[in-house]
Amino acid sequence: xxxxxxxxxxxxxxxxxxxxxxxxxxxxxxxxxxxxxxxxxxxxxxxxxxxxxxxxxxxxxxxxxxxxxxxxxxxxxxxxxxxxxxxxxxxxxxxxxxxxxxxxxxxxxxxxxxxxxxxxxxxxxxxxxxxxxxxxxxxxxxxxxxxxxxxxxxxxxxxxxxxxxxxxxxxxxxxxxxxxxxxxxxxxxxxxxxxxxxxxxxxxxxxxxxxxxxxxxxxxxxxxxxxxxxxxxxxxxxxxxxxxxxxxxxxxxxxxxxxxxxxxxxxxxxxxxxxxxxxxxxxxxxxxxxxxxxxxxxxxxxxxxxxxxxxxxxxxxxxxxxxxxxxxxxxxxxxxxxxxxxxxxxxxxxxxxxxxxxxxxxx
Numbered sequence: 500x501x502x503x504x505x506x507x508x509x510x511x512x513x514x515x516x517x518x519x520x521x522x523x524x525x526x527x528x529x530x531x532x533x534x535x536x537x538x539x540x541x542x543x544x545x546x547x548x549x550x551x552x553x554x555x556x557x558x559x560x561x562x563x564x565x566x567x568x569x570x571x572x573x574x575x576x577x578x579x580x581x582x583x584x585x586x587x588x589x590x591x592x593x594x595x596x597x598x599x600x601x602x603x604x605x606x607x608x609x610x611x612x613x614x615x616x617x618x619x620x621x622x623x624x625x626x627x628x629x630x631x632x633x634x635x636x637x638x639x640x641x642x643x644x645x646x647x648x649x650x651x652x653x654x655x656x657x658x659x660x661x662x663x664x665x666x667x668x669x670x671x672x673x674x675x676x677x678x679x680x681x682x683x684x685x686x687x688x689x690x691x692x693x694x695x696x697x698x699x700x701x702x703x704x705x706x707x708x709x710x711x712x713x714x715x716x717x718x719x720x721x722x723x724x725x726x727x728x729x730x731x732x733x734x735x736x737x738x739x740x741x742x743x744x745x746x747x748x749x750x751x752x753x754x755x756x757x758x759x760x761x762x763x764x765x766x767x768x769x770x771x772x773x774x775x776x777x778x779x780x781x782x783x784x785x786x787x788x789x790x791x792x793x794x795x796x797x798x799x800x801x802x803x804x805x806x807x808x809x810x811x812x813x814x815x816x817x818x819x820x821x822x823x824x825x826x827x828x829x830x831x832x833x834x835x836x837x838x839x840x841x842x843x844x845x846x847x848x849x850x851x852x853x854x855x856x857x858x859x860x861x862x
Contacts, residue, residue: 517620538841539825543719544723547723550765551764555758582703587733587736594717597715598622598715601742602659603745605659609630610631610632610656611657612633613652614660634652637833642669646677646681649681650680658686665697678690688713694801702714710735716732718758721772729751779842779845793805793807793808793859803839808836819851824851827839
């Protein structure tokens with residue numbers, strides 16, 4: 500039997516999203532033990548979640564029953580945090596689930612989705628999985644959105660545009676006037692604010708005036724809950740209801756709900772760690788900028804994109820990996836000469852810089 504005939508033909512050419520490997524997997528390709536691996540490739544929060552999360556998970560006694568599919572406690576807690584009413588909020592298993600839900604709700608075969616590369620790869624991946632046609636409008640030399648190009652690319656079958664803000668992996672913000680201009684169009688404008696807590700800038704208040712705006716957020720980075728898979732969207736209540744109807748009812752686990760609620764009760768701890776990562780991002784920028792052959796780009800996320808001269812990015816990536824330091828290399832035409840470094844703890848920055856100084860002193 501040829502089982503391939505049962506699969507959707509358009510998925511045969513799907514390029515899988517390139518996820519990062521675990522410390523245990525990375526240790527197998529180096530001589531460095533897992534506990535000494537430095538992961539600066541996934542924009543994770545090295546400080547981890549609030550200590551209250553582990554305490555709350557240990558105390559919880561409801562793991563044998565299904566969580567609240569209506570997400571009432573989580574949405575109420577997020578309403579207090581964001582200032583958006585609970586009926587404007589939907590929680591998902593990471594922002595990734597919400598990206599997929601938005602596309603499932605809007606796309607018919609061959610409908611078009613716009614992204615602006617270089618950007619987060621999940622937009623293109625989920626578009627393909629949902630049978631849409633991706634239209635990529637490259638950013639300009641400074642990684643700003645080409646607004647005229649985006650508008651030219653729009654057509655009657657264009658349903659959605661995704662903009663990460665700050666953009667991943669470049670770290671820059673899209674001006675609000677660009678977002679407002681896009682909101683004039685008859686499409687869904689999805690602004691991914693996964694790194695909002697590091698930038699402090701948001702377009703979420705525009706949701707109340709523009710029903711075609713969706714703002715996505717995550718607890719993976721600032722709250723240290725990447726392993727819990729928690730994200731949420733702020734959107735028009737009508738859209739929130741429709742997405743709630745089509746989503747898997749228990750995609751956010753009971754453990755995820757406990758972790759979210761405990762995190763939002765310990766804001767001082769999370770804000771201290773967020774500020775520490777912002778300071779470390781700036782220290783890393785200053786140190787990278789003085790190495791001949793490296794050019795870091797200013798960033799409002801918890802990471803930095805850095806141009807590497809002389810075509811040495813793949814070599815530097817391999818040299819760092821050999822030392823147990825893993826950063827992100829994007830093997831794409833626009834980023835083939837760049838690396839992305841996550842902000843870590845001070846000792847992570849020191850180890851990275853020591854390795855880079857050694858690498859770039861080599862003949």
